[in-house]
Amino acid sequence: xxxxxxxxxxxxxxxxxxxxxxxxxxxxxxxxxxxxxxxxxxxxxxxxxxxxxxxxxxxxxxxxxxxxxxxxxxxxxxxxxxxxxxxxxxxxxxxxxxxxxxxxxxxxxxxxxxxxxxxxxxxxxxxxxxxxxxxxxxxxxxxxxxxxxxxxxxxxxxxxxxxxxxxxxxxxxxxxxxxxxxxxxxxxxxxxxxxxxxxxxxxxxxxxxxxxxxxxxxxxxxxxxxxxxxxxxxxxxxxxxxxxxxxxxxxxxxxxxxxxxxxxxxxxxxxxxxxxxxxxxxxxxxxxxxxxxxxxxxxxxxxxxxxxxxxxxxxxxxxxxxxxxxxxxxxxxxxxxxxxxxxxxxxxxxxxxxxxxxxxxxxxxxxxxxxxxxxxxxxxxxxxxxxxxxxxxxxxxxxxxxxxxxxxxxxxxxxxxxxxxxxxxxxxxxxxxxxxxxxxxxxxxxxxxxxxxxxxxxxxxxxxxxxxxxxxxxxxxxxxxxxxxxxxxxxxxxxxxxxxxxxxxxxxxxxxxxxxxxxxxxxxxxxxxxxxxxxxxxxxxxxxxxxxxxxxxxxxxxxxxxxxxxxxxxxxxxx
Numbered sequence: 001x002x003x004x005x006x007x008x009x010x011x012x013x014x015x016x017x018x019x020x021x022x023x024x025x026x027x028x029x030x031x032x033x034x035x036x037x038x039x040x041x042x043x044x045x046x047x048x049x050x051x052x053x054x055x056x057x058x059x060x061x062x063x064x065x066x067x068x069x070x071x072x073x074x075x076x077x078x079x080x081x082x083x084x085x086x087x088x089x090x091x092x093x094x095x096x097x098x099x100x101x102x103x104x105x106x107x108x109x110x111x112x113x114x115x116x117x118x119x120x121x122x123x124x125x126x127x128x129x130x131x132x133x134x135x136x137x138x139x140x141x142x143x144x145x146x147x148x149x150x151x152x153x154x155x156x157x158x159x160x161x162x163x164x165x166x167x168x169x170x171x172x173x174x175x176x177x178x179x180x181x182x183x184x185x186x187x188x189x190x191x192x193x194x195x196x197x198x199x200x201x202x203x204x205x206x207x208x209x210x211x212x213x214x215x216x217x218x219x220x221x222x223x224x225x226x227x228x229x230x231x232x233x234x235x236x237x238x239x240x241x242x243x244x245x246x247x248x249x250x251x252x253x254x255x256x257x258x259x260x261x262x263x264x265x266x267x268x269x270x271x272x273x274x275x276x277x278x279x280x281x282x283x284x285x286x287x288x289x290x291x292x293x294x295x296x297x298x299x300x301x302x303x304x305x306x307x308x309x310x311x312x313x314x315x316x317x318x319x320x321x322x323x324x325x326x327x328x329x330x331x332x333x334x335x336x337x338x339x340x341x342x343x344x345x346x347x348x349x350x351x352x353x354x355x356x357x358x359x360x361x362x363x364x365x366x367x368x369x370x371x372x373x374x375x376x377x378x379x380x381x382x383x384x385x386x387x388x389x390x391x392x393x394x395x396x397x398x399x400x401x402x403x404x405x406x407x408x409x410x411x412x413x414x415x416x417x418x419x420x421x422x423x424x425x426x427x428x429x430x431x432x433x434x435x436x437x438x439x440x441x442x443x444x445x446x447x448x449x450x451x452x453x454x455x456x457x458x459x460x461x462x463x464x465x466x467x468x469x470x471x472x473x474x475x476x477x478x479x480x481x482x483x484x485x486x487x488x489x490x491x492x493x494x495x496x497x498x499x500x501x502x503x504x505x506x507x508x509x510x511x512x513x514x515x516x517x518x519x520x521x522x523x524x525x526x527x528x529x530x531x532x533x534x535x536x537x538x539x540x541x542x543x544x545x546x547x548x549x550x551x552x553x554x555x556x557x558x559x560x561x562x563x564x565x566x567x568x569x570x571x572x573x574x575x
Contacts, residue, residue, distance in 0.1 A: 019034050019038055020036075141493050142500070142560060144505075195375060197338075235404070257410065261390075261410075274315055277399060285377070288383040298384065300329050300446040304321075304440060306351050306357065309348040325442035338442070339367050342368050380400075385406055389448075412427060412463060412466050424449060426469055428452070485568070488567050491521060495515065508538040551573075554569070
């Protein structure tokens, strides 16, 4: 309720001021002590004046409050009671029965928006939900059918939130002091970077001359769909030292799997969608110029990787860099860099059996991925030749876009596997007549790849197919395997497609889907489950037709969206 105040005024002219309360029924309570006149003649004149005479300049007394026609009382209580008895325009709501509620509560003004607003928000939520649940065209090669199948993922298929609340990344937490000498254009030389290098060596890191031990080759190479319109790629032509690698670079690019394996843009988008990295976490080699003329024309690299997991989102990075070795290809005896690398996320699998690196080795390491990227950017121009075996794996671990590469996995072909790529171990024994140690040593691997690339170049590319002397060393008996082989995969297939397929068709989430190995127009990969029982149940729940392949192993067909099928095969023969 609006509180009303009153003010006494008098008409213009001379004479005593007349008491306004004198005209009320109760009269003036101050009586003779009133400071205003109670003169009867003045009162009679005031009584004779019209009640609405506030607009008349000759009216004797008016109230400054013109909103109410109620009586003017001598105190607040009397005034409020008087106003309540009269019908005033304040807080009037026609045809509204509010019962015992506050009569000044305007129901239509409150209830109507409350009813309409949630309705509008609900529509927006439904529209947004519908938009999010509709897959983009070509998102998955499998026809997953209905929305319920996709919703079976639940907590198992943890997708990264839109906004990740991360702990400060290593590159945000620490930056090495950089009192470096710089080139004339202000770029620091790679030789003068003050980096917290963590040296590492294996006791058995040597190359023997015998060939009797069967060891594991490198992990399979990730292959991806070719980029629709790849940008022009530079060739090494800056100096004679660059130019001698030109034919090997061209031969690498001609391999059927090159566009898939070195599709850095696709991998960048995959990592972004999975919450592993953002675009600004990637680097790209800069154009050749005065700043790098003193740098080597070619280098050989090898990286060791481990598996890490984001404790906030549960996202797993299967190719987290944990060791980097760089050899000067112009002078192979010079190791430009060999250091352990501290992963950003906690390590969930050190893969010690592959790389020889343990938790204790990484305990006090300060060298991070960003330090590695800093070194590579100061070393490599877009014409620097990067030599390695399945070197796209190393570049992906570095999150470095670079296309002037010589990849020995693509220069040589496997004799017993049509279209397949030979392992570095088989290359070493076939080409160099050297045996490699069981545990990978990245310096040694880089030098072996460089020697094989030099041999290919010296022969003008006329090299014999590589015999498969060593086979992949499995860590468990195939009879107790936790894996299923998925093959006949189209080149557009991505690992997350297989995860979604198994979730939709079997309600079982694979433990790990490695990078798909492509050969020609099809690919394959071993999908790993938590236990062999999970793998068996996933196979049983697939509704496809069961057949035996030519080796007698059972497999089922799974239909694709645009026609055709893929095969899911058991790893052992069963009755």
